[in-house]
Amino acid sequence: MKIGVLGTGMVGHAIGAKLIQLGHEVKMGSRTATNEKAAGWAKANGANASHGTFTDAAAFGEIVFNCTHGVASLEALKQAGAQNLKGKILIDISDPLDFSKGMPPSLSVCNTDSLGEQIQKAFPDMKVVKTLNTVNCNVMVNPSLLSGDHDIFVAGNDAGAKAKATEILKSWFGWKSVIDLGDITGARALEMWLPLWVRLMGVMKTPNFNLKIVK
Numbered sequence: 001m002k003i004g005v006l007g008t009g010m011v012g013h014a015i016g017a018k019l020i021q022l023g024h025e026v027k028m029g030s031r032t033a034t035n036e037k038a039a040g041w042a043k044a045n046g047a048n049a050s051h052g053t054f055t056d057a058a059a060f061g062e063i064v065f066n067c068t069h070g071v072a073s074l075e076a077l078k079q080a081g082a083q084n085l086k087g088k089i090l091i092d093i094s095d096p097l098d099f100s101k102g103m104p105p106s107l108s109v110c111n112t113d114s115l116g117e118q119i120q121k122a123f124p125d126m127k128v129v130k131t132l133n134t135v136n137c138n139v140m141v142n143p144s145l146l147s148g149d150h151d152i153f154v155a156g157n158d159a160g161a162k163a164k165a166t167e168i169l170k171s172w173f174g175w176k177s178v179i180d181l182g183d184i185t186g187a188r189a190l191e192m193w194l195p196l197w198v199r200l201m202g203v204m205k206t207p208n209f210n211l212k213i214v215k
């Protein structure tokens with residue numbers, strides 16, 4: 001499958017590398033066509049890996065992953081172009097973390113709205129599924145890094161898109177438990193977990209941990 005990965009940070013690298021390992025063709029997108037991190041990633045990941053602008057990656061992908069800086073995601077997607085995203089599934093991993101006032105970051109949107117909803121609203125012809133934003137990128141693509149059972153979540157308006165995202169999570173990435181939180185307003189809860197995640201990372205001294213939901 002042809003997949004567009006928007007974002008040249010550690011999430012884009014981890015997701016992109018895993019997709020390549022699975023045999024997919026991946027184009028990593030950036031604000032510029034010559035981004036050094038994207039070029040380095042493509043070089044390290046073989047013939048099925050390429051890079052270009054956000055526009056190039058969105059046009060290339062049958063499915064697109066949003067791995068851009070949360071407060072800049074709307075701008076990055078605007079650069080990708082609504083026409084290149086029309087009808088496609090967007091796996092939205094972004095978190096609306098605002099680091100402008102230092103640590104800990106605050107949420108740029110919360111409570112009655114979320115970045116996932118803002119993205120869906122700005123691009124109504126795209127099928128946004130919020131997922132994976134609740135764990136570190138090492139865990140995203142390798143849940144067995146953590147011992148025992150633990151959970152990942154999906155939220156989105158389109159049932160077919162959520163089913164495909166769930167298949168990607170389970171069959172491609174190895175997640176055993178995927179909890180469906182309903183429509184895209186579920187992104188509020190997923191994004192509002194981040195302040196606790198950041199606090200926990202300070203206490204646990206590792207980013208490699210996750211939620212396990214027990215009844």
Ligand SMILES: NC(=O)c1ccc[n+]([C@@H]2O[C@H](COP(=O)([O-])OP(=O)(O)OC[C@H]3O[C@@H](n4cnc5c(N)ncnc54)[C@H](OP(=O)(O)O)[C@@H]3O)[C@@H](O)[C@H]2O)c1
Nearest residue numbers: 007008009010011030031067068069070072094095136137
């Ligand atoms: N790090 C994790 O393990 C983790 C876990 C869960 C969720 N997340 C979320 O995943 C996303 C990616 O995180 P990351 O740490 O890999 O990378 P990041 O540093 O948060 O984002 C890097 C990407 O954002 C783009 N970007 C930055 N400012 C921009 C602007 N003004 N306009 C357009 N694009 C802009 C960059 O473009 P260029 O390529 O042009 O530089 C780059 O592609 C974030 O939303 C983060 O909150 C991260």
